[in-house]
Amino acid sequence: MNIRAISYNILCKVFQNNAYSNKLLSYYCKKFNLSSQDKKLLYILTKGIIKQRNFLDFILSQSIKNRDFKCIKESIKCLLRLGLYQIIFMDSIPDRAAVNETVEIAKKVKNQTTANFVNAVLRNYIRNKDAIKLPDKNNTSEYLSVKYSFPKKLIEKWLTLFTEYEVELMCEYFNKPPKLSIRYNCLTTNKDSLSAYLLKKNIRFSYGQYSSNIFHIIDQFDLSKDEYFIQGKYSVQDESSALAVELLNPHQDERILDMFAAPGGKTSYIAELLNNEGSITAVDIYPHKVKVMKANLSRLYIKNVDIICGDIFALDFSEKFDKILVDAPCSGWGVMAKKADLRWHYQKNLSQLIELQEKALNKADKLLKHNGQIVYSTCTFNINENELLIKKFIDNTGNYKIVSPDNLIHKEIIEHHNIIKTLPFKHQIDGSFAVKLKRC
Template identity: 40%
Template sequence: MEKLNPREIAVNIISEINEEGAYSNISLKENFSNYRHLTDLDKAFITTIVNGTIRYLLTIDYVINQFSKTKTKKMKAVIRSILRSSVYQILFMDKVPASAACNEAVKITKRRGLSGLAGFVNGVLRNISRNKDNIIYPDPHKDFINYLSIKHSFPKWIIEYWLDHYSKEFVEELCHASNINPKVSIRCNLLKSDVDSLTDSLLKENIDVSKGLYLKEALYISKTSSISELDSFKKGLFQVQDESSMLVGHIVNPKVGEKILDVCSAPGGKSTHLAELMNNKGYILARDIHENKLNLVKSSAKRLGIDIIESQVKDASAIDEKMLNKMDKVLVDAPCSGLGIIRKKPDIKWKKENSDLKELIGIQRRILEVSSKYVNKDGVLVYSTCTISEKENLENIEWFIKNFDFVLEDIDPYIPKKLQNENSKQGYIKLYPHIHNTDGFFIARLRRKN
């Protein structure tokens, strides 16, 4: 394959995401696989440009449209991607000289056979570069929603939805935090190692390591572009997982010998964590509707040295008569809008619509109803999502306990003291990027009435 420079590969990926509907993480992975000549620094540079451009898409288009007579919607797709990626570099990447961003954009334009538009691209970018400190954004006092939308690059429907439930200050801080690229959180596999030994192994692989914020098995790593290539990863010493997601396992509180069902298990982070917490003794049935995703569960379990997980293709919304009242604990990590993981997957902002929530809530409630039938008497059901959406979270739980024989149960015994509050005593926890420095998450623990 032709050796393209990193900026041009970034433009290609941005086009795939914005014009073809590709997912950012998948497109990045595929392109890195295709262009073998890329160094770790190249990959990091491309990832920063791609995720940053997608993250600040509305802001970038707003700025371009102030300096271009031809608006972004009317531009050729490739010119739109070239300008967007270059404006991101000019506005948000302080270490990149504006002249370099402009010059490379012109070269890419010419290489694409669009020499006639090279002057246009150059003129727009140099004009923005000269005036970047004088860009006028919407006035928050006149139109707060439009201000947040443009300044923090969020679709108006998300801001309006959040403002229905939270204060203006809360929403602005949430938007800001959701645009900050987080460190990678990993879970030490206590079946094979301990936190100190894993830390030593990672340091020897030239990885920066810091302790978790809440859990003993959590670590944060940086200065790595290819985690799957690390020896410590290949040996199964750790699994990539956010601390918010790790809390799910602790709130399930699995015991050695128990039978546990994870109804929406892929890619396997929670199932494998449950197995580790059970010391790999007991039985976990990991189900998912997609067989290809279940392969991720199998491969993770094998790498981590776990053999108590059985995987099974199954639609969580369809009843399985053979499983009624059979499980000690059931985990429903429900499909959701994903508004809590925007900082990691910024394209979520542009792939979801307000109208999607109604359908999602219907699916979530159906899965809750079906899954509740698998819990044995006095057993436990845990419901979790990676979204910041009251309708998908607490309102679903309130609906559930009104209609089924379950009660919320105090989760303070299972979570760190610094996370305990009135909500946790009632049986659930809400996590937010700007408050807890984790993904946005909701977790509730319910016990079946005997």
């Protein structure tokens, strides 16, 4: 099967129908039973083009003669992006091969006229690439938007939160291939055993700087076929994601609720820290995600979780909880390296998300015992979903305070007012926010 043709099909669905690339990539890999090598090429090509859309379109608009790029059909734009990305970003592919392969796809999915047009545009770029200039650096938002391929309005928003240098570093982080990080399962193995296993397989890694249970994998491999993964020795989890659970600091004599639990990364970590003891209730509204969570918990030999597939806002419980994790649905600004599509949907349903986050905290308040604790966490650094939302909740309820992380969290990621925040340009892990609230 032609990997470039598959990538083209995915790109059309993403850019024409607002489909999500992760689901499509998974679907096509299974459909065609792709080898590890083909799967790697498909992911690099597809996610790279999605991330670099702004930059590619800027170049293409200057490489087309006598035609407005904006007026070109999206399906033809996808062909042009497919070819241009290979020419600019994939040094292992000769320019001639990139052009010819793209032209052949154009013949099959369109017609000879389109193929001729694609051929002319790509070859025109190759001849004149040195003449193409980026926007003036003095126009900071426009320059960064084109160079790093982000929406200009998002860049402008970030420039109100961070310095120009920090924003540029963050853009660079998000455009790199995402890190693979794993968390060892303390129920079935330990840090030394997993280290020895990875070294034996010649897989290079580094230890997490802020979470001692995390390994950052340097040499990528197909973990779905790895015996230790199948045996439940570890889970995939970013270091920033693990911090919310460590801040929660669960104990075996506590009733714990995970309100938005699927696919179960944080739930499983809570269970592991409790040594499969204690009481954990994990709730999620989506059946397909709950199915994945059940499979994950089973693989990890976790037995102390009561899984509920349902709407947390419609549920009531006979007994209240000592600790509640509100890992809220959010804009995902901190995980744009992993989710290539997010930068183009950064404002999608944002007001509804904030309403949901507020509603989730209010629900947690009703389900919490006196003197209980809530950990609120997101994978974004949008202050409207984090600091401002927490302040509003504390002001409205009047009976909560932010408590110190004590020795649970590395001091480097504790900001003023005991807020936990990771920033890609500063900590070299995904962006995240977490805070522990105690009912007074």
